[in-house]
Amino acid sequence: MRNVTTASTVADHEVLAAVLQVRAGSLQVLLWERAREPHAHRWSLPGGRLGATEDVETSIRRQLEEKVDVRQLSHVEQLAVFSAPDRVPGERVIASAFLGLVPSDVDPVLPSDTAWHPVAALPRTAFDHESIVRRARDRLRAKLSYTNLGFALAPPTFTISALRALYSAALGYRVSATNLQRVLSRRGLLEPTGDTAPPGRAGGRPAALFRFTERGIEVTDPFAVLRPPNQARGGAAT
C-alpha cells in the first residue's frame, strides 16, 4: 500500500510570510518588488527556500531578519500549505505560508525594494501571494475575537482609544472603545499601568495607559457554546 503509483515527488520547499501591521490607520502587509522574471515588477511576500537543518517556523523567522528585526515580530503562526503543482512557473515549489505580526509602534528599516501596502488595496502581486495575504488577514480577524492576539498589534503601553483604532483597522469596522475595554478587561487581558497620556492641543481628559497582561497568544473564549457542564469556562477536557 506504500506503493504509490505516482512518482515519488521531491519538491523544493519555500516559506512565505504575510507580515501585517496597522500603519496610518490601515492594516498593511510587507511586500517586496520582484526585479527579475518570472513576474518581474510584481509584489511578493518575503521568504525563501527552507534550509536543510531548520523547520519551517525557524526558517521564516530567519528569513524575515533581513526585513524586520526578529525581536519586532510579536507573533508568528502557520497558515497553510500552498501546493498546487503549477503555483509557480518552472520547477515545482511547495510553500508553507505564515502570518506574522508587528506592533504598531515599530517602524523597521526596509530594503529599497520593500514596502508596506494596505491589505485592502494590494498592488499587482506575484503567484498565489494575494490569496495568502487574504488568509492571513482572515486569520487575524478571527483570532482578535477569541484570543488575546491584540497584544501583537499594540505597543507595550497604549490608551484605549489607540487600541480601538488598532482593532478597527484590523477588523475593518468601527469598534466601540467602551465595549472593547470592557470585553478585554472582563477577560483579564488588560491592566492599567497607572500612568496617563497627556491630552492633545484641543484638551480633553488625559487617557489612562494600559498594557496586556500576557505577551504570548492564549485562547480566551474557548467555547462560545457547548461548553462543559457545571464549569464557568473551562478548557477542553482531556
Next chain:
Amino acid sequence: MRNVTTASTVADHEVLAAVLQVRAGSLQVLLWERAREPHAHRWSLPGGRLGATEDVETSIRRQLEEKVDVRQLSHVEQLAVFSAPDRVPGERVIASAFLGLVPSDVDPVLPSDTAWHPVAALPRTAFDHESIVRRARDRLRAKLSYTNLGFALAPPTFTISALRALYSAALGYRVSATNLQRVLSRRGLLEPTGDTAPPGRAGGRPAALFRFTERGIEVTDPFAVLRPPNQARGGAAT
C-alpha cells in the same frame, strides 16, 4: 547567522491524515501497523508521498481511497505542516497533516494491517504521529462549537439523542440533548425529516428524526465578541 546551509533544500513531501470517527461511543482514529523498520510494529497515520501532479488535498484524498472510500469521507481539512528536520529517520520528509472525518454509520472495509483506535488510548505510534492525532482532535472539538461540523460525524438522519452521543464522544464530556437541539436549531442547522425512530424494548416516546440542512462546513458563530455594530451576526466585512 547566515551559515545555515541555504543550499536550496529539496525534500520529500508526504501527506498524512488523522481520520476520525465516533465508534462504539468513543472518538477513534484510523491507524495502520508498520511491518518494517523504522518503527516496525508501531502504529502510523495513513498517507504517503505527494504525487508530482497533485496538490496536497488531492493527494490525501487519493491515498485514503485505499483505506476509506472517498465518498465516505464527510470532511477533509489541512491541519499543519510538520517539518522538524529529524522528524523521521533517514532522508528528510516534510509532512502536510490533515483532519479527515467519517460519519458514524459507515464501517469501511479495512486492510488487515489497519484498525481503529480510541484517541484517548492510542497504541505506541510512529514518529510524530501522536501529536498530529492530538491536533486533529483539538481542531474537531473547536469547530464543533462554532461551525456546523457535526454534520460530518452524523449519519444522513439521526435522533437528537444519537447526535448527543456523537458530540459527547467527540468533545469528551456530557452534552445535554435539550440544549444541543436548541443551539443547533436556533442556528438553523437542523431540520426534522418528519419521520420518527421506533422506541427500544423498554418503551419510551419515539424519537423524531433530523438531518443537517447543510452538507458542507460553514462557520455559524463567526464573532463571539467584537462583532460589527448594528448587525445581528454579520460575516466579516471586506
Next chain:
DNA sequence: CCAAAAGTGTTTAGTTTACACCCATGC
C-alpha cells in the same frame, strides 16, 4: 398503570451592545 425515553416550558445566569451621563483637561 407504571417505567422509560423524548421533547418542551420556563427560570436563571451570563455576556455584550448601546447609549446616556459624568470627568478632567486646554484654551
Next chain:
DNA sequence: GCATGGGTGTAAACTAAACACTTTTGG
C-alpha cells in the same frame, strides 16, 4: 466657561445552561 476627548453607569437584548414537567410509547 466651554469645547473636547476619556471614562463609567446602566438598561436592553440576546444567548445558553439547568431543570421541572409533559408527551408518547412498551409492558
